[in-house]
Amino acid sequence: MRWTPEAEKAVERVPFFVRKRVRKRVEEEAFRSNAKLVRIEHVQRCKERYLNRMEDEVKGYQVETCFGPSGCPNRAIGDDEIAGLIEERISRRDWRAFLEGRVRGTLKMHHEFRVSVSDCPNACSRPQIADVGLLGAREPALTDETCSRCDACVEVCREAALSLPEDAARPVLDTERCLFCGQCIDVCPTGTLREARRGYRIVVGGKLGRHPRLATPLQGIHDREQALEWLDRCLDFYRDRSERGERLGEILNRTGLDALTEVEKGAEGSRRKKTGSGRHS
Ligand code: SF4
Numbered sequence: 001m002r003w004t005p006e007a008e009k010a011v012e013r014v015p016f017f018v019r020k021r022v023r024k025r026v027e028e029e030a031f032r033s034n035a036k037l038v039r040i041e042h043v044q045r046c047k048e049r050y051l052n053r054m055e056d057e058v059k060g061y062q063v064e065t066c067f068g069p070s071g072c073p074n075r076a077i078g079d080d081e082i083a084g085l086i087e088e089r090i091s092r093r094d095w096r097a098f099l100e101g102r103v104r105g106t107l108k109m110h111h112e113f114r115v116s117v118s119d120c121p122n123a124c125s126r127p128q129i130a131d132v133g134l135l136g137a138r139e140p141a142l143t144d145e146t147c148s149r150c151d152a153c154v155e156v157c158r159e160a161a162l163s164l165p166e167d168a169a170r171p172v173l174d175t176e177r178c179l180f181c182g183q184c185i186d187v188c189p190t191g192t193l194r195e196a197r198r199g200y201r202i203v204v205g206g207k208l209g210r211h212p213r214l215a216t217p218l219q220g221i222h223d224r225e226q227a228l229e230w231l232d233r234c235l236d237f238y239r240d241r242s243e244r245g246e247r248l249g250e251i252l253n254r255t256g257l258d259a260l261t262e263v264e265k266g267a268e269g270s271r272r273k274k275t276g277s278g279r280h281s
């Protein structure tokens, strides 16, 4: 739906973490009045109807996505279902009621548990400030296919993770610099670079507020099922340790990241006992 500049400007003043939700409500308001264009009066009517009763809108969690599903060419992973699956997993837990039991006073939007999914390392949905952030990742690997030394992979890599020394038969990949965007794989004409893994990198415990904290990365690249298992683990970890509805990052500051990853090691151990096998992530 198109917006007038005046209406756009009015919504820009809304805090970013509720802006998407407010935009949706304003568009619903315009739709109810059979308008094809969102105007300032729709924003004002919506403000009266919705913004003054914001606590009714608090559901205890938020799931944000980037614009990848709308056709962004940078997507490292194209999973259009993961946001819905995340939403489903959290909503099953009756998270609002749980948080209301922990928070002192009224439950507000800043108490909500936030999950953010970005389909590539550009991180447009800001996973670094979410409780759980997923970043689409494709890991490149060098194969034995003959390299034509076309230099395309070196040119496309914005991280300078690939170099092509004079006397080398194929590029050198610096895995410490690589952000797993997968662009070098797509431009390689010979198959010398191929995709080794595709999935999500996971970051946990990000937040803004009085004491901002950038999310801490977990190791590895995780497929959809593993990423959802990590989400469950983070929710369990949060539920067992939250004292007053503080953000996950504050809990991790108290416990250290190992307290969360140890939960994973314990779960991994019991899975191995049950299945008699190991697994990678
Ligand atoms: S995070 Fe990547 S895939 Fe998503 S909108 Fe931004 S650039 Fe596109």
Ligand code: SF4
Pocket (backbone or CB within 6 Å): 138, 139, 140, 156, 157, 158, 159, 160, 161, 162, 173, 177, 178, 179, 180, 181, 182, 183, 184, 185
């Ligand atoms: S995946 Fe992206 S960051 Fe990594 S080497 Fe390739 S182009 Fe560079």
Ligand code: SF4
Pocket (backbone or CB within 6 Å): 146, 147, 148, 149, 150, 151, 152, 153, 154, 164, 170, 171, 187, 188, 189, 190, 191, 192, 193
């Ligand atoms: S690895 Fe592929 S893209 Fe890179 S120089 Fe060789 S042929 Fe070109």
